[in-house]
Amino acid sequence: xxxxxxxxxxxxxxxxxxxxxxxxxxxxxxxxxxxxxxxxxxxxxxxxxxxxxxxxxxxxxxxxxxxxxxxxxxxxxxxxxxxxxxxxxxxxxxxxxxxxxxxxxxxxxxxxxxxxxxxxxxxxxxxxxxxxxxxxxxxxxxxxxxxxxxxxxxxxxxxxxxxxxxxxxxxxxxxxxxxxxxxxxxxxxxxxxxxxxxxxxxxxxxxxxxxxxxxxxxxxxxxxxxx
Numbered sequence: 001x002x003x004x005x006x007x008x009x010x011x012x013x014x015x016x017x018x019x020x021x022x023x024x025x026x027x028x029x030x031x032x033x034x035x036x037x038x039x040x041x042x043x044x045x046x047x048x049x050x051x052x053x054x055x056x057x058x059x060x061x062x063x064x065x066x067x068x069x070x071x072x073x074x075x076x077x078x079x080x081x082x083x084x085x086x087x088x089x090x091x092x093x094x095x096x097x098x099x100x101x102x103x104x105x106x107x108x109x110x111x112x113x114x115x116x117x118x119x120x121x122x123x124x125x126x127x128x129x130x131x132x133x134x135x136x137x138x139x140x141x142x143x144x145x146x147x148x149x150x151x152x153x154x155x156x157x158x159x160x161x162x163x164x165x166x167x168x169x170x171x172x173x174x175x176x177x178x179x180x181x182x183x184x185x186x187x188x189x190x191x192x193x194x195x196x197x198x199x200x201x202x203x204x205x206x207x208x209x210x211x212x213x214x215x216x217x218x219x220x221x222x223x224x225x226x227x
Contacts, residue, residue, distance in 0.1 A: 001134040006052070007030075008190070009047070010032065013101065015132040021051060022138050023046060024060055034223040041064055041066060042066060042097050044066065047210075049112050051112055054078075067096075071090070071121075074121040099131040103126070105125070106139065108169070126138060137157045139161060141163055144178055148182055152183040152184070155196030169191050175205070186214070
């Protein structure tokens with residue numbers, strides 16, 4: 001499994017049988033370094049509906065004639081926008097085209113603004129993705145919560161991607177505890193340094209992980225990790 005980071009919370013995951021992008025906030029992201037039209041994937045996975053995660057999902061899905069996986073209300077929103085979709089919900093899983101996806105809880109919110117109105121887009125989620133015998137846990141946007149222990153107990157997580165920005169999600173202290181509870185072998189920090197208010201030192205966070213016996217990788221946009 002090869003994981004490439006495209007800034008904020010966007011990850012491209014490539015395996016022998018499939019390529020998947022998670023939370024593809026690219027065109028509005030000053031740090032992505034890639035255009036939506038350059039993405040070639042078999043599926044798009046979304047954790048929730050905020051614009052910095054939904055991003056270019058519909059465009060990418062249409063360009064690649066592939067489905068968007070999302071919690072039911074968000075999937076319906078994407079379907080109305082013209083994309084193929086796979087409807088999931090918290091605790092549900094699906095095997096598709098050589099990979100398996102399962103949605104976990106996340107403590108956050110999920111909506112998008114259109115004009116003067118906010119549209120509710122279902123519950124936010126984390127994603128367990130199994131591909132080529134490896135398991136990636138993308139936590140989405142979330143606070144620290146106790147059932148991360150359960151997620152770690154029930155799944156052999158090879159890589160966890162965790163938000164560290166604080167203010168809108170976990171900060172570094174809570175993300176460090178989350179990494180312990182998840183029993184993750186490796187961690188990528190997400191959701192930091194994109195906007196004012198979520199500035200963090202990813203290198204320092206990964207140094208703290210190392211002290212806990214966990215390998216941390218503060219990837220820059222366009223950099224990859226193979227597990």
